[in-house]
Amino acid sequence: MSQNSDTAAGVLRRSVAALPPHRGPQIEEDLNAKPGALRRMSLNESAEPPSPKVAAAVAAAVVNANRYPDPRARALAEAISDRTEVPVSRIAFGNGSHELIMLMGTAFMEAGSRIVVPSPSFQPYQTAARIAGAELSIVPVDAEGANDVDAMLAACTPVPRMVIAATPNNPTGALLSQVALDKLIAGVPKTTLLVIDEAYYEFGRLAGGPDVLKALKARKAPWLVLRTFSKAYNLAGLRVGYALASHDEIVEGINRVRGVFNVNRLAQAAALAALSDEPYARASQKRTAAERDRLAVGLKAMGLSPLPSAANFVCVKTSKPASDVVSALARKGIMIVPVGGPPYENHIRITLGTPEDTDAVLTALKEVL
Ligand SMILES: Cc1ncc(COP(=O)(O)O)c(C=O)c1O
Known part of the structure; x- marks a missing residue:
């Protein structure tokens, strides 16, 4: 019997083999960009450094x-x-x-x-x-x-x-x-x-x-x-x-x-x-919340209806399939994610970043939609 097999799938626990393929969240390198070269508004991180x-x-x-x-x-x-x-x-x-x-x-x-x-x-x-x-x-x-x-x-x-x-x-x-x-x-x-x-x-x-x-x-x-x-x-x-x-x-x-x-x-x-530096974290949170509210106002001005968010991201339904919107924004240097799955095929999620990020994503969405 050969030592080498074409697949090692048989060694997986059955419940693990049945999972969908592992696709880690995309970072800049997955889009052939340098770290920091794109506006990363996709992972619900903070755009600000720690204290x-x-x-x-x-x-x-x-x-x-x-x-x-x-x-x-x-x-x-x-x-x-x-x-x-x-x-x-x-x-x-x-x-x-x-x-x-x-x-x-x-x-x-x-x-x-x-x-x-x-x-x-x-x-x-x-x-x-x-x-x-x-x-x-x-x-x-x-x-x-x-x-x-x-x-x-x-x-x-x-x-x-x-x-x-x-x-x-x-x-x-x-x-x-x-x-x-x-x-x-x-x-x-x-x-x-x-x-x-x-x-x-x-x-x-x-x-x-x-x-x-x-x-x-x-x-x-x-x-x-x-x-x-x-x-x-x-x-x-x-x-x-x-x-x-x-x-x-x-x-x-x-x-x-x-x-x-x-x-x-x-x-x-x-x-x-x-x-130990709550004032720093608090100020950063408030800036993020202000951008969230500004993004929501901008989206509404475009005729969209963002879901009410109390987090560091905004979810909104667009007129196009989310995957198309995500790809179009990536070509403009902005990373966001699709929500996906019925009935969210047209919903995107945008993580808040700097005021410039908010402006950029609104401008890009206006062009794409
Ligand atoms: C609802 C929720 N729970 C848990 C996590 C995991 O966060 P972390 O592993 O960074 O603590 C996330 C991250 O996006 C999240 O959105």
């Missing part, structure tokens, strides 16, 4: 890069605990909150369990469930792009293992109202893990969104909140996300399946420094 305090903290931390990092990120956990009043024993860290979502798949999902997720929303919820062999109940968002709480609760019969909600939701940008949030918290069965992804938490609060953590404290049943330093703290490149949970057991579950040193030394130092 100078972050640069100083990273420079100080790199001196000890020969040593593994704190496997529990104690200093960071304490700083987050001080701000959230969630004890350190109920805080877990991930290499970005994306990693935490994948870890949730390993720790909490399995064949025979069912997971309720919104759609369109952050795709890794579905990927994690598919890898674990869990069943998915996919619930369309409402007309404004918010998670449809009534429909999600209707999907809670029979009792699911987990319900995942996102507020603000990506890619639509809409918040859950206080009423909808309270209904979700009260209605999700007591044995179900209710996960609320608040990757855009700081923007959501700035836009007047409800205090999710406060509302969840009333839930005498398992819950988990996901947050990140990638968006509002300008740290996407360093990969720090965290989970706040109702019970020690939930954090213990995540800790059992994660890499021991999953958040590196520079990332821990950077996140701590970013937290």
Whole structure:
């Protein structure tokens, strides 16, 4: 028998083989451009650098890069605990909150369990469930792009293992109202893990969104909140996300399946420094929110109807297939993404950047549409 085979597909776990092909998000190099040569308005990052305090903290931390990092990120956990009043024993860290979502798949999902997720929303919820062999109940968002709480609760019969909600939701940008949030918290069965992804938490609060953590404290049943330093703290490149949970057991579950040193030394130092400079982060968030509102006004002036966004991006339906609009904008040096999937074939998502980015994307859209 030959040692070499034409394919190694047979070595994949069956649930992994069944996943769609891996297509990482595009960066400039995928479009044959140099880093920074295009307006990158596609990945819901911040266009602004992190606080100078972050640069100083990273420079100080790199001196000890020969040593593994704190496997529990104690200093960071304490700083987050001080701000959230969630004890350190109920805080877990991930290499970005994306990693935490994948870890949730390993720790909490399995064949025979069912997971309720919104759609369109952050795709890794579905990927994690598919890898674990869990069943998915996919619930369309409402007309404004918010998670449809009534429909999600209707999907809670029979009792699911987990319900995942996102507020603000990506890619639509809409918040859950206080009423909808309270209904979700009260209605999700007591044995179900209710996960609320608040990757855009700081923007959501700035836009007047409800205090999710406060509302969840009333839930005498398992819950988990996901947050990140990638968006509002300008740290996407360093990969720090965290989970706040109702019970020690939930954090213990995540800790059992994660890499021991999953958040590196520079990332821990950077996140701590970013937290120590709230005025910097806040000012950056406000500039982003101002661009969001300016972009929405510009889109409306073109006769478009952007979905109401409380995040660092705007989702809007255009008159053309989104993939055509995305390609046309890429030719003009602007990277955005299509939403895709019915009924979002014509919807695009634009991440906010600088005022010049806003002007450029509006001008380009006027030419293309
Ligand atoms: C809703 C949502 N959750 C989680 C993430 C993951 O963020 P990160 O892994 O950078 O923390 C994102 C990123 O875009 C997101 O939109």
